[in-house]
Amino acid sequence: MVRTKLICLAGALALSAAMPAFAQDADTSDKNVALSNNYAGNSWRQAMIKSWQEATAKAVEDGVVASADANTTAENSATEQAAQLQNMILQGYDAIVLNAASPTALNGAVKEACDAGITVVSFDATVTEECAWRIAVDFKKMGVDQIDYLAERYPDGGPLLEIRGLPGTSVDEQIHAGILEGIEKHPQFEIAREVQGDWTQTVAQKSVASVLPSLPDVVGVVTQGGDGYGAARAFEAAGREVPTIIMGNRSDELQWWKEQKDENGYETFSQSIAPGVSTLGFWVAQQILAGADVPKDLQVPTLRIDQDGLDQGLEMTPEGGVTNKEYTREEAQELISSAK
Amino acid sequence: MTTKRSAAGLAGLARSAPWLFSFVGALVIFAVTLAANNWSGAGQIITAALSFGAFYAIVGIGQMFVITTGPGNIDLSVPATIALAGAIAMTTMGGSDAMILPGLAAAIAAGFLIGSFNYLLIWLLRIPPIIATLSSSFIVQSLAIVYGRGLRIAPPPFLAEIATGRVLGVPILAIVTILLAVVMAVVLHRSVYGRSVTAIGQNINAADLAGVRVGTMRFATYALSACFAAFCGVMLAAFSGGASLNMGEEYLLASIAVVVIGGTSVAGGFSNVSGIWGAALFLYLLITMLNTLGVGAGLRQIFTGVIIVAVITLAGGRKKGRG
Incomplete structure (x- = not known):
């Protein structure tokens, strides 16, 4: 009898000793989380919302949180999203996971939310307001990596064609800056021409077709994602040999790559951010609500597909979509501890 | 004295041949591009200009009829219609040559419904066309998202061949679109419908009193524009290897720009x-020229704006002559 009591006591002691380690697993089952999203008009954002819905539906079912609603504004406008945030404050959510229309224009609304005791986690398009967490993409690295890869493939270097994104956006500026940094590191490369692709296959196809008559033979095409397949089609239509085009994880890009690989051993690599990064935002918010100590700035991992991983990459890519992956609570915890 | 006379001559030319300026502009830009490219690649540039220009021309013709019906008339639902029609066509065809005609019919029918809905809003609720077509474009774009979900189905091989193939170096799509333009020119200048549209644009009350069935004609015009946008969506999807949600985006401003640069009066009736x-051709060659000259992203937008304004100003002699 006494012995059982002792064991119980020892068990209780062990449990209490272990408690601090489990602090981030504190009960969040009564917490309400909301997704505030500014745009849904392309396949990446569609997949992002779908991933959120699937992952959070399971989390609600498992009793991890009470609710996790997804909200999207009709137009890609900061004012509308600010109004949406204000509504969420009134509705009394515990955490808001935010893909922002503007890095600065929402700061006022975000501050109001923080002051109301709401945890705000911004991801992908982050906000600069200090009270919010940021899960940012290192777009510059995405530029540098492309040149690093090409330097390995073509040690002698050569001229490149650069496809830019939507002019005036910070993403476009950062990837471009990364590419320039890569070229500084590997000066045997030079940008022969740059054209505007708007991250859209049809626009990229037209721009590349228009530059081809005056373009010298290039060794590679550096891209920003969503433009690689259009570039490939333009080269094919002009009857020119297709150079090494860096892809952006879109299904049409990967399918084309696969066809070429089977036919003539075409080699390249592909990279992008998985739309499921919204679920990483969800788990980070859950961890904060559970009391974990989370640094304000986290880095989204890039989803990279190399020659050997192409088949697996294609499996992870829905028809017409972008290569996707839903993040787990464990992966979020790993990301948090690696950032500390 | 000479400048005055040449200015008057220019205005006269703008009145008798308003279409001339866009062709002259296209030629000048083509020459500059060739010079910058050491006079090589002419054939390739022309071929590309014809195939990409065809898409601008298709949506432009539909938009032109709408703009001709007078001030305030415009169709902003073009990009959404392109997205929805492209998705419907590719899904219906399912990559099979036998289903090309049903797919095309389904897309055009969707275009007709969108155009009818546009005019319904304008006529029944008395909403200005700019608001009516903008709001219907939200609905249509949402339908395209729900329907398509970013689904990318490859076009049937025969349709892809029409969209990308060439006969004697001339893109097949360009030939089709030139024929379409000839037919629509006859419709505009010779048919009762075309003349009614012009009459409505010049003075809607006078046209009404003269016995033109104003409502029917305007309805037909909005339906026509949406059908052309739908056709453009089908061909664009066939051309680029499948429909995507954002493939119509650039055609909103482009459809209006080609109408205005082409010498059509924004005020309608002409x-x-x-x-x-x-x-x-001018719009596409402009992109080619800026790319050939290697102009950076920021400057490119400035150049595009300045050059378009210059051509419109030159071609705009007609407006002064009107007062």
């Missing part, structure tokens, strides 16, 4: 079809 082809 238009021509051939200028649209000139303007379509």
Whole structure:
């Protein structure tokens, strides 16, 4: 009898000793989380919302949180999203996971939310307001990596064609800056021409077709994602040999790559951010609500597909979509501890 | 003295041949591009200009009829219609040559419904066209998202061949679109419908009193524009290997730009079809020239704006002559 009591006591002691380690697993089952999203008009954002819905539906079912609603504004406008945030404050959510229309224009609304005791986690398009967490993409690295890869493939270097994104956006500026940094590191490369692709296959196809008559033979095409397949089609239509085009994880890009690989051993690599990064935002918010100590700035991992991983990459890519992956609570915890 | 006379001559030319300026502009830009490219690649540039220009021309012709019906008339639902029609066509065809005609019919029918809905809003609720077509474009775009979900189905091989293939170096799509332009020019200038549209644009009350069935004609015009946008969506999807949600985005401003650069009066009642082809070639060659010269992203936008304004100013002699 006494012995059982002792064991119980020892068990209780062990449990209490272990408690601090489990602090981030504190009960969040009564917490309400909301997704505030500014745009849904392309396949990446569609997949992002779908991933959120699937992952959070399971989390609600498992009793991890009470609710996790997804909200999207009709137009890609900061004012509308600010109004949406204000509504969420009134509705009394515990955490808001935010893909922002503007890095600065929402700061006022975000501050109001923080002051109301709401945890705000911004991801992908982050906000600069200090009270919010940021899960940012290192777009510059995405530029540098492309040149690093090409330097390995073509040690002698050569001229490149650069496809830019939507002019005036910070993403476009950062990837471009990364590419320039890569070229500084590997000066045997030079940008022969740059054209505007708007991250859209049809626009990229037209721009590349228009530059081809005056373009010298290039060794590679550096891209920003969503433009690689259009570039490939333009080269094919002009009857020119297709150079090494860096892809952006879109299904049409990967399918084309696969066809070429089977036919003539075409080699390249592909990279992008998985739309499921919204679920990483969800788990980070859950961890904060559970009391974990989370640094304000986290880095989204890039989803990279190399020659050997192409088949697996294609499996992870829905028809017409972008290569996707839903993040787990464990992966979020790993990301948090690696950032500390 | 000479400048005065040449200015008067220019204005006269703008009145008698408003389409001329877009072709002259296209030629000048083509020459600059060739010079910058050491006079090589002409054939390749022309071929590309014809195939990409065809898309501008298709949506431009539909938009032109709408703009011709007078001030305030415009169709902003073009990009959404392109997205929805492209998705419907590719899904219906399912990559099979036998289903090309049903797929095309389904897309055009969707276009007709969108156009009818546009006019319903304008006529029944008395909403200005700019608001009516903008709001319907939200609905249509949402339908395209729900329907398509970013689904990318490859076009049937025969349709892809029409969209990308060439006969004697001339893109097949360009030949089809030139024929379409000829037919629509006859419709505009010779048919009862075309003349009614012009009459409505010049003075809607006078046209009404003269016995033109104003409502029916305006309805037909909005339906026509949406059908052309739908056709453009089908061909664009066939051309680029499948439909995507954002493939129509650039055609909102482009469809209006080719109409205006082509010498059609923004105030309505005065238009021509051939200028649209000139303007379509002009717009594409402009991109080619800036890319050939290696102009950076920021400067490119400035150049595009300045050059378009210059051509419109030159072609705009007509407006002064009108007062």
